[in-house]
Amino acid sequence: MKDVIVKDVIVVGAGLAGLVAARELRRAGLSVQVIEAAPAVGGRMVRAPLNQEGAGPAGARPPAWIDLGGQWVGATHSRFRSLLEAHGLRRFPSPHDGETVLCFGSHRCTFSGFFQGFPEGQPPSVPRADWQDAMQALERFQELVASLPEGHPHHHPDADALDRLSFQDWIEAHTHTPFAAWYFAYFCRAVGFLGPAEPDQVSLLHVAWGQRTAPQGDHPEEELIHGGAGQLPALLAGGLEDALVLGEPVRAIHQPEGPAGPGAEGTVTVTTDNGCHHGRAVIVAMPPAMAGAIRFSPALPADRRALHKGMAMGRCTKVLVAYRSPWWRQAGLAGIGIGDRPWVELCADSSDPETGLGVIAAFVAGRRQERWSALGPEPRRAAVLEDLAAYFGPMALEPLDYVEKDWPREPFVGGAFAGWMPPGLWTGSGDALLRPHGRVFWAGTEVAERWPGFFEGAVASGERAAAEVVALLG
Numbered sequence: 327m328k329d330v331i332v333k334d335v336i337v338v339g340a341g342l343a344g345l346v347a348a349r350e351l352r353r354a355g356l357s358v359q360v361i362e363a364a365p366a367v368g369g370r371m372v373r374a375p376l377n378q379e380g381a382g383p384a385g386a387r388p389p390a391w392i393d394l395g396g397q398w399v400g401a402t403h404s405r406f407r408s409l410l411e412a413h414g415l416r417r418f419p420s421p422h423d424g425e426t427v428l429c430f431g432s433h434r435c436t437f438s439g440f441f442q443g444f445p446e447g448q449p450p451s452v453p454r455a456d457w458q459d460a461m462q463a464l465e466r467f468q469e470l471v472a473s474l475p476e477g478h479p480h481h482h483p484d485a486d487a488l489d490r491l492s493f494q495d496w497i498e499a500h501t502h503t504p505f506a507a508w509y510f511a512y513f514c515r516a517v518g519f520l521g522p523a524e525p526d527q528v529s530l531l532h533v534a535w536g537q538r539t540a541p542q543g544d545h546p547e548e549e550l551i552h553g554g555a556g557q558l559p560a561l562l563a564g565g566l567e568d569a570l571v572l573g574e575p576v577r578a579i580h581q582p583e584g585p586a587g588p589g590a591e592g593t594v595t596v597t598t599d600n601g602c603h604h605g606r607a608v609i610v611a612m613p614p615a616m617a618g619a620i621r622f623s624p625a626l627p628a629d630r631r632a633l634h635k636g637m638a639m640g641r642c643t644k645v646l647v648a649y650r651s652p653w654w655r656q657a658g659l660a661g662i663g664i665g666d667r668p669w670v671e672l673c674a675d676s677s678d679p680e681t682g683l684g685v686i687a688a689f690v691a692g693r694r695q696e697r698w699s700a701l702g703p704e705p706r707r708a709a710v711l712e713d714l715a716a717y718f719g720p721m722a723l724e725p726l727d728y729v730e731k732d733w734p735r736e737p738f739v740g741g742a743f744a745g746w747m748p749p750g751l752w753t754g755s756g757d758a759l760l761r762p763h764g765r766v767f768w769a770g771t772e773v774a775e776r777w778p779g780f781f782e783g784a785v786a787s788g789e790r791a792a793a794e795v796v797a798l799l800g
C-alpha cells in the first residue's frame with residue numbers, strides 16, 4: 327500500500343475531458359492526481375502508425391498515422407481548435423473534391439453533394455418521390471429541432487412527450503417510402519454524438535436535441551489533423567509525471583457524509599487495486615456507462631444510478647483502409663460513400679496530403695456491427711472491402727493496410743462514438759448528468775451541454791468540472 331498523500335483533486339479518467347480538467351486545476355494552483363485505467367492516456371483519442379510495407383522504397387515516405395478514435399474538427403469547435411493550436415498541431419481541410427457515391431438497394435449513383443441528415447449541394451438521383459418524401463419529413467424534423475433549447479432538454483415543455491417516443495416512432499409517422507425511412511435511420515446510426523444508435527432504441531428527444539446542440543449544419547467534420555488527433559493526449563499529459571497513474575482502474579470512491587460546501591472537512595478516498603488516493607474533491611471524467619463500474623459510498627442517488635445503467639454506448643467499429651494513393655480521385659470520386667450496404671453505411675476520405683497515401687475511414691454501426699463483429703477477422707475484412715468496392719470500384723479490394731478498432735470491446739470505453747439516451751432516460755435522469763455527488767463532480771463529453779459526443783464537448787465538460795471544483799475548494 328502507498329503512503330497517504332492528499333492531493334487537492336483526484337481526476338479519474340485521462341481522456342480529453344480528464345486531461346483538460348487536470349490542466350485547468352493546476353492552472354488554478356491546485357494539486358492534482360490523475361488516475362487512468364488503461365495503460366495509456368487518451369481514451370477515445372488514439373492514433374496508430376500505418377503499415378506502409380509495399381508503398382514504395384523504405385524510408386522514402388514519412389510515417390503515416392491514423393486515428394482509431396475521433397479525428398475530425400468542426401468549424402465552430404473553438405475550444406478544441408485553440409487546444410490544437412496551443413500544442414502546435416496543424417489542421418487541413420477534410421478532402422471532399424469530387425462526387426459522393428450513394429448506394430440504395432440495387433441503385434448506385436454519384437452526385438456533387440452530401441447528406442448526413444441535412445443535404446448540401448446537388449441531391450442524388452433517387453426517384454423524385456423518394457427524395458421529396460425525405461425532404462418533407464426533414465422539414466418537420468427541423469421544426470422539432472428548432473423548438474428545443476441548446477442546453478440539456480429535459481425541462482422543455484414538450485420533453486415528456488418527446489422522450490416517451492423512439493426516433494423510429496417518429497420515422498414511421500413522418501415517412502412513407504423505404505428510402506426516406508432509411509435516410510433518417512442512417513442519420514441516426516452515422517451521425518456524431520447520437521451513439522450511433524438504432525432508431526428504435528434511442529429517444530426522439532435525444533436525437534432532436536442532438537441536432538439542436540451539435541448541428542451537422544455547423545460542419546463538425548470540416549478538418550483533419552496532420553499526424554492525427556490522437557497525438558494530443560500525450561501532449562496534454564506532459565508535465566503531469568508523478569501526478570499521473572496509468573493502468574489502475576478506480577474501483578471505489580468513498581467520501582464522508584454531510585455537506586460538501588466550502589470549508590467543510592474531510593477527504594475523499596479513491597481506491598484502485600494498488601491502493602488508495604486521497605483528495606479534497608474528485609472529478610470522474612468518463613462516460614456514465616463506465617462510471618457504473620465504480621462503487622460509490624455513500625450510494626449515488628437513484629437517478630444517477632439509472633444514468634449509469636441506462637445511458638448506452640454506441641455500437642460502432644471504426645475501420646481504416648489505406649491505399650498507395652487516393653486512387654478514387656482519378657475517377658472523379660470524393661471518397662465519400664453513403665448507402666444501405668450490408669455493413670458500411672458511411673465512409674469518408676481521410677487521407678493526409680503530406681503522406682501521399684489514400685485512407686478511407688469506414689464505420690460499421692448498430693445491429694450491423696453486432697452481426698459483423700461476430701464474424702472472424704478474415705470475413706470481417708472481406709465484408710468491409712466488398713462494401714468499399716461497391717462504392718468506389720474494385721481497386722478497393724487491394725489495400726496496403728487494414729485496421730479495425732472495435733470500441734465496444736474496449737473495457738474502459740465501452741463503445742463509440744459516445745453514450746446515448748433510450749426513451750425515458752432524459753426526463754427521468756437528466757438532472758443527474760451534472761449534479762455533483764457531494765465532493766464528486768462529473769466530466770466527459772456525455773455531460774456537455776453543447777457538442778456532447780465530440781472533442782469540443784469533452785473539453786467544455788473538463789473546463790466546467792474544474793471550475794466547479796475551484797469554486798468549492800476556493
Ligand SMILES: Cc1cc2nc3c(=O)[nH]c(=O)nc-3n(C[C@H](O)[C@H](O)[C@H](O)COP(=O)(O)OP(=O)(O)OC[C@H]3O[C@@H](n4cnc5c(N)ncnc54)[C@H](O)[C@@H]3O)c2cc1C
Binds near residue numbers: 396733
Ligand atoms: C471511433 C470514434 C470516432 C470519433 N470521431 C470523432 C470525431 O471525428 N470528432 C470528434 O469531435 N469526436 C469524435 N469522437 C468522440 C471523441 O473521441 C470523444 O468525444 C472524446 O474523445 C471523449 O473524451 P472523454 O474524456 O469525455 O472520454 P474518454 O476518452 O472515454 O475518456 C475516459 C477515460 O476514462 C478511463 N476510465 C474508464 N473507467 C475508468 C476507471 N474505472 N478508472 C480510471 N479510468 C477509467 C478510460 O480508460 C478513458 O481513458 C469519436 C469517438 C470514437 C470512439
Ligand SMILES: [Mg+2]
Binds near residue numbers: 342
Ligand atoms: Mg477524460
